[in-house]
Amino acid sequence: MTKMTIMGNMATALGAKLCRPHVIPAYPITPSTLFPEKISEFIANGEMDGEMIRVESEHSAMSAAIGASATGARVCTASASQGIALMHEMLFIASGMRLPIVMAVGNRALSAPINIWCDHQDTISERDVGWLQFYAEKNQEGLDLMILAFKICEDKRVLLPGMVGIDAFVLTHTVEGVDVPDQKLVDDFLPPYKPEKYLDARTPITFGSFGTPEFYQEFKYAQVKAMEESEKVIDEAFREYKKVFGRTYQKITPYRCEDADMVILTLGSMSGTARAAVDILREEGKKAGCIKMTVYRPFPGKELIDVSKNAKVIAVLDRDITPGLGGALYADVAAQFVNRTAHPVILNYILGLGGRDIVINDFKEIYDKSHQALEKGIQNPVEWINLNKEIL
DSSP states (O other), X not given: OEEEEEEHHHHHHHHHHHTOOSEEEEOOOTTSTHHHHHHXXXXXXXXXXXXXXXXXXXXXXXXXXXXXXXXXXXXXXXXXXXXXXXTHHHHHHHHHTTOOOEEEEEEOOXXXXXXXXXXXXXXXXXXXXXXXXXXXXXXXXXXXXXXXXXXXXXXXXXXXXXXXXXXXXXXXTOEEEXXXXXXXXXXXXXXXXXXXXXOOTTXXXXXXXXXXXXXXXXXXXXXXXXXXXXXXXXXXXXXXXXXXXXXXXXXXXXXXXXXXXXXXXXXXXXXXXXXXXXXXXXXXXXXXXXXXXXXXXXXXXXXXXXXXXXXXEEEEEESSOBXXXXXXXXXXXXXXXXXXXXXXXXXXXXXXXGGOOOOHHHHHHHHHHHHHHHHHOOSOOEEESSOOGXXX
């Protein structure tokens, strides 16, 4: 291991480098631009044997990634926000063709108005495209999850693309200490990618051909089954990663949940603040706990139900918004309990949009509002935190 003090974008770039990708198509967009910049430096300096393709848009970047992956190459890229939105149709194609492309994402708000700061709307909006989704709390996780994403996505039981989200500026441009694994250890953990099927002029095959009504649904069924199969592959990879590198990962990570009457569900960098808030609430005699979600797709419903079974309330924190419904994470959580006769009250809090700070007092407010909702009866489960009502 080598200890480095680096920004989050550098961590994901180093994670990608350690995986020895063959092709890296990329188009720069704030806040993920440092990723392709560092990759180009690695290649120019002879530190990395890969081909970087400079393209004219994010749509072209994903198109090139699809073409390269279909020939059997290990492929990664990076993007954010409007760039991922521009890739939208190609994201479906990558997963439909069962290509294990890995994309680092600097999670950023979508316009309008123009905003380059953190929220999760970009990747959350792509929750239905058939990509695995991982979210990092800190820079170390950004590096590790890049390596894990290649391991999981390239598994023959999965063969789906995956994205690793790190919060814009909170992680992408913030310096933290990171343990960088030795190349030999990564090579042993992640052997060279050897697909069974790939484009080769000597043995022609077709990828993504015309799907008539007689067959299209079967293709989608196989894709969904692969996503379901990825659940156990993720668990296996996490266990092996701990054995090789000494760091523990779980789909969801509970903190002080055993006797908690209210648990707070988080994604990304807010998770550390949530744990600190839980400790303060505990000192005040309030039985709070929190759950950090690292894997969002496939959705870890069974694990969530098990961890929160003793709670009276699950407070779902969304750094995204689905107008007319609330948060997307909230809808996913609520769906897990729909056929259960007894379950916690599920409340939704929208916060941190467009880079607004998430602080200790926000979690204290969430705890108090959740208990008030229990006492008064639930009317509207969606609450906005730190909303400046004067502008409305």
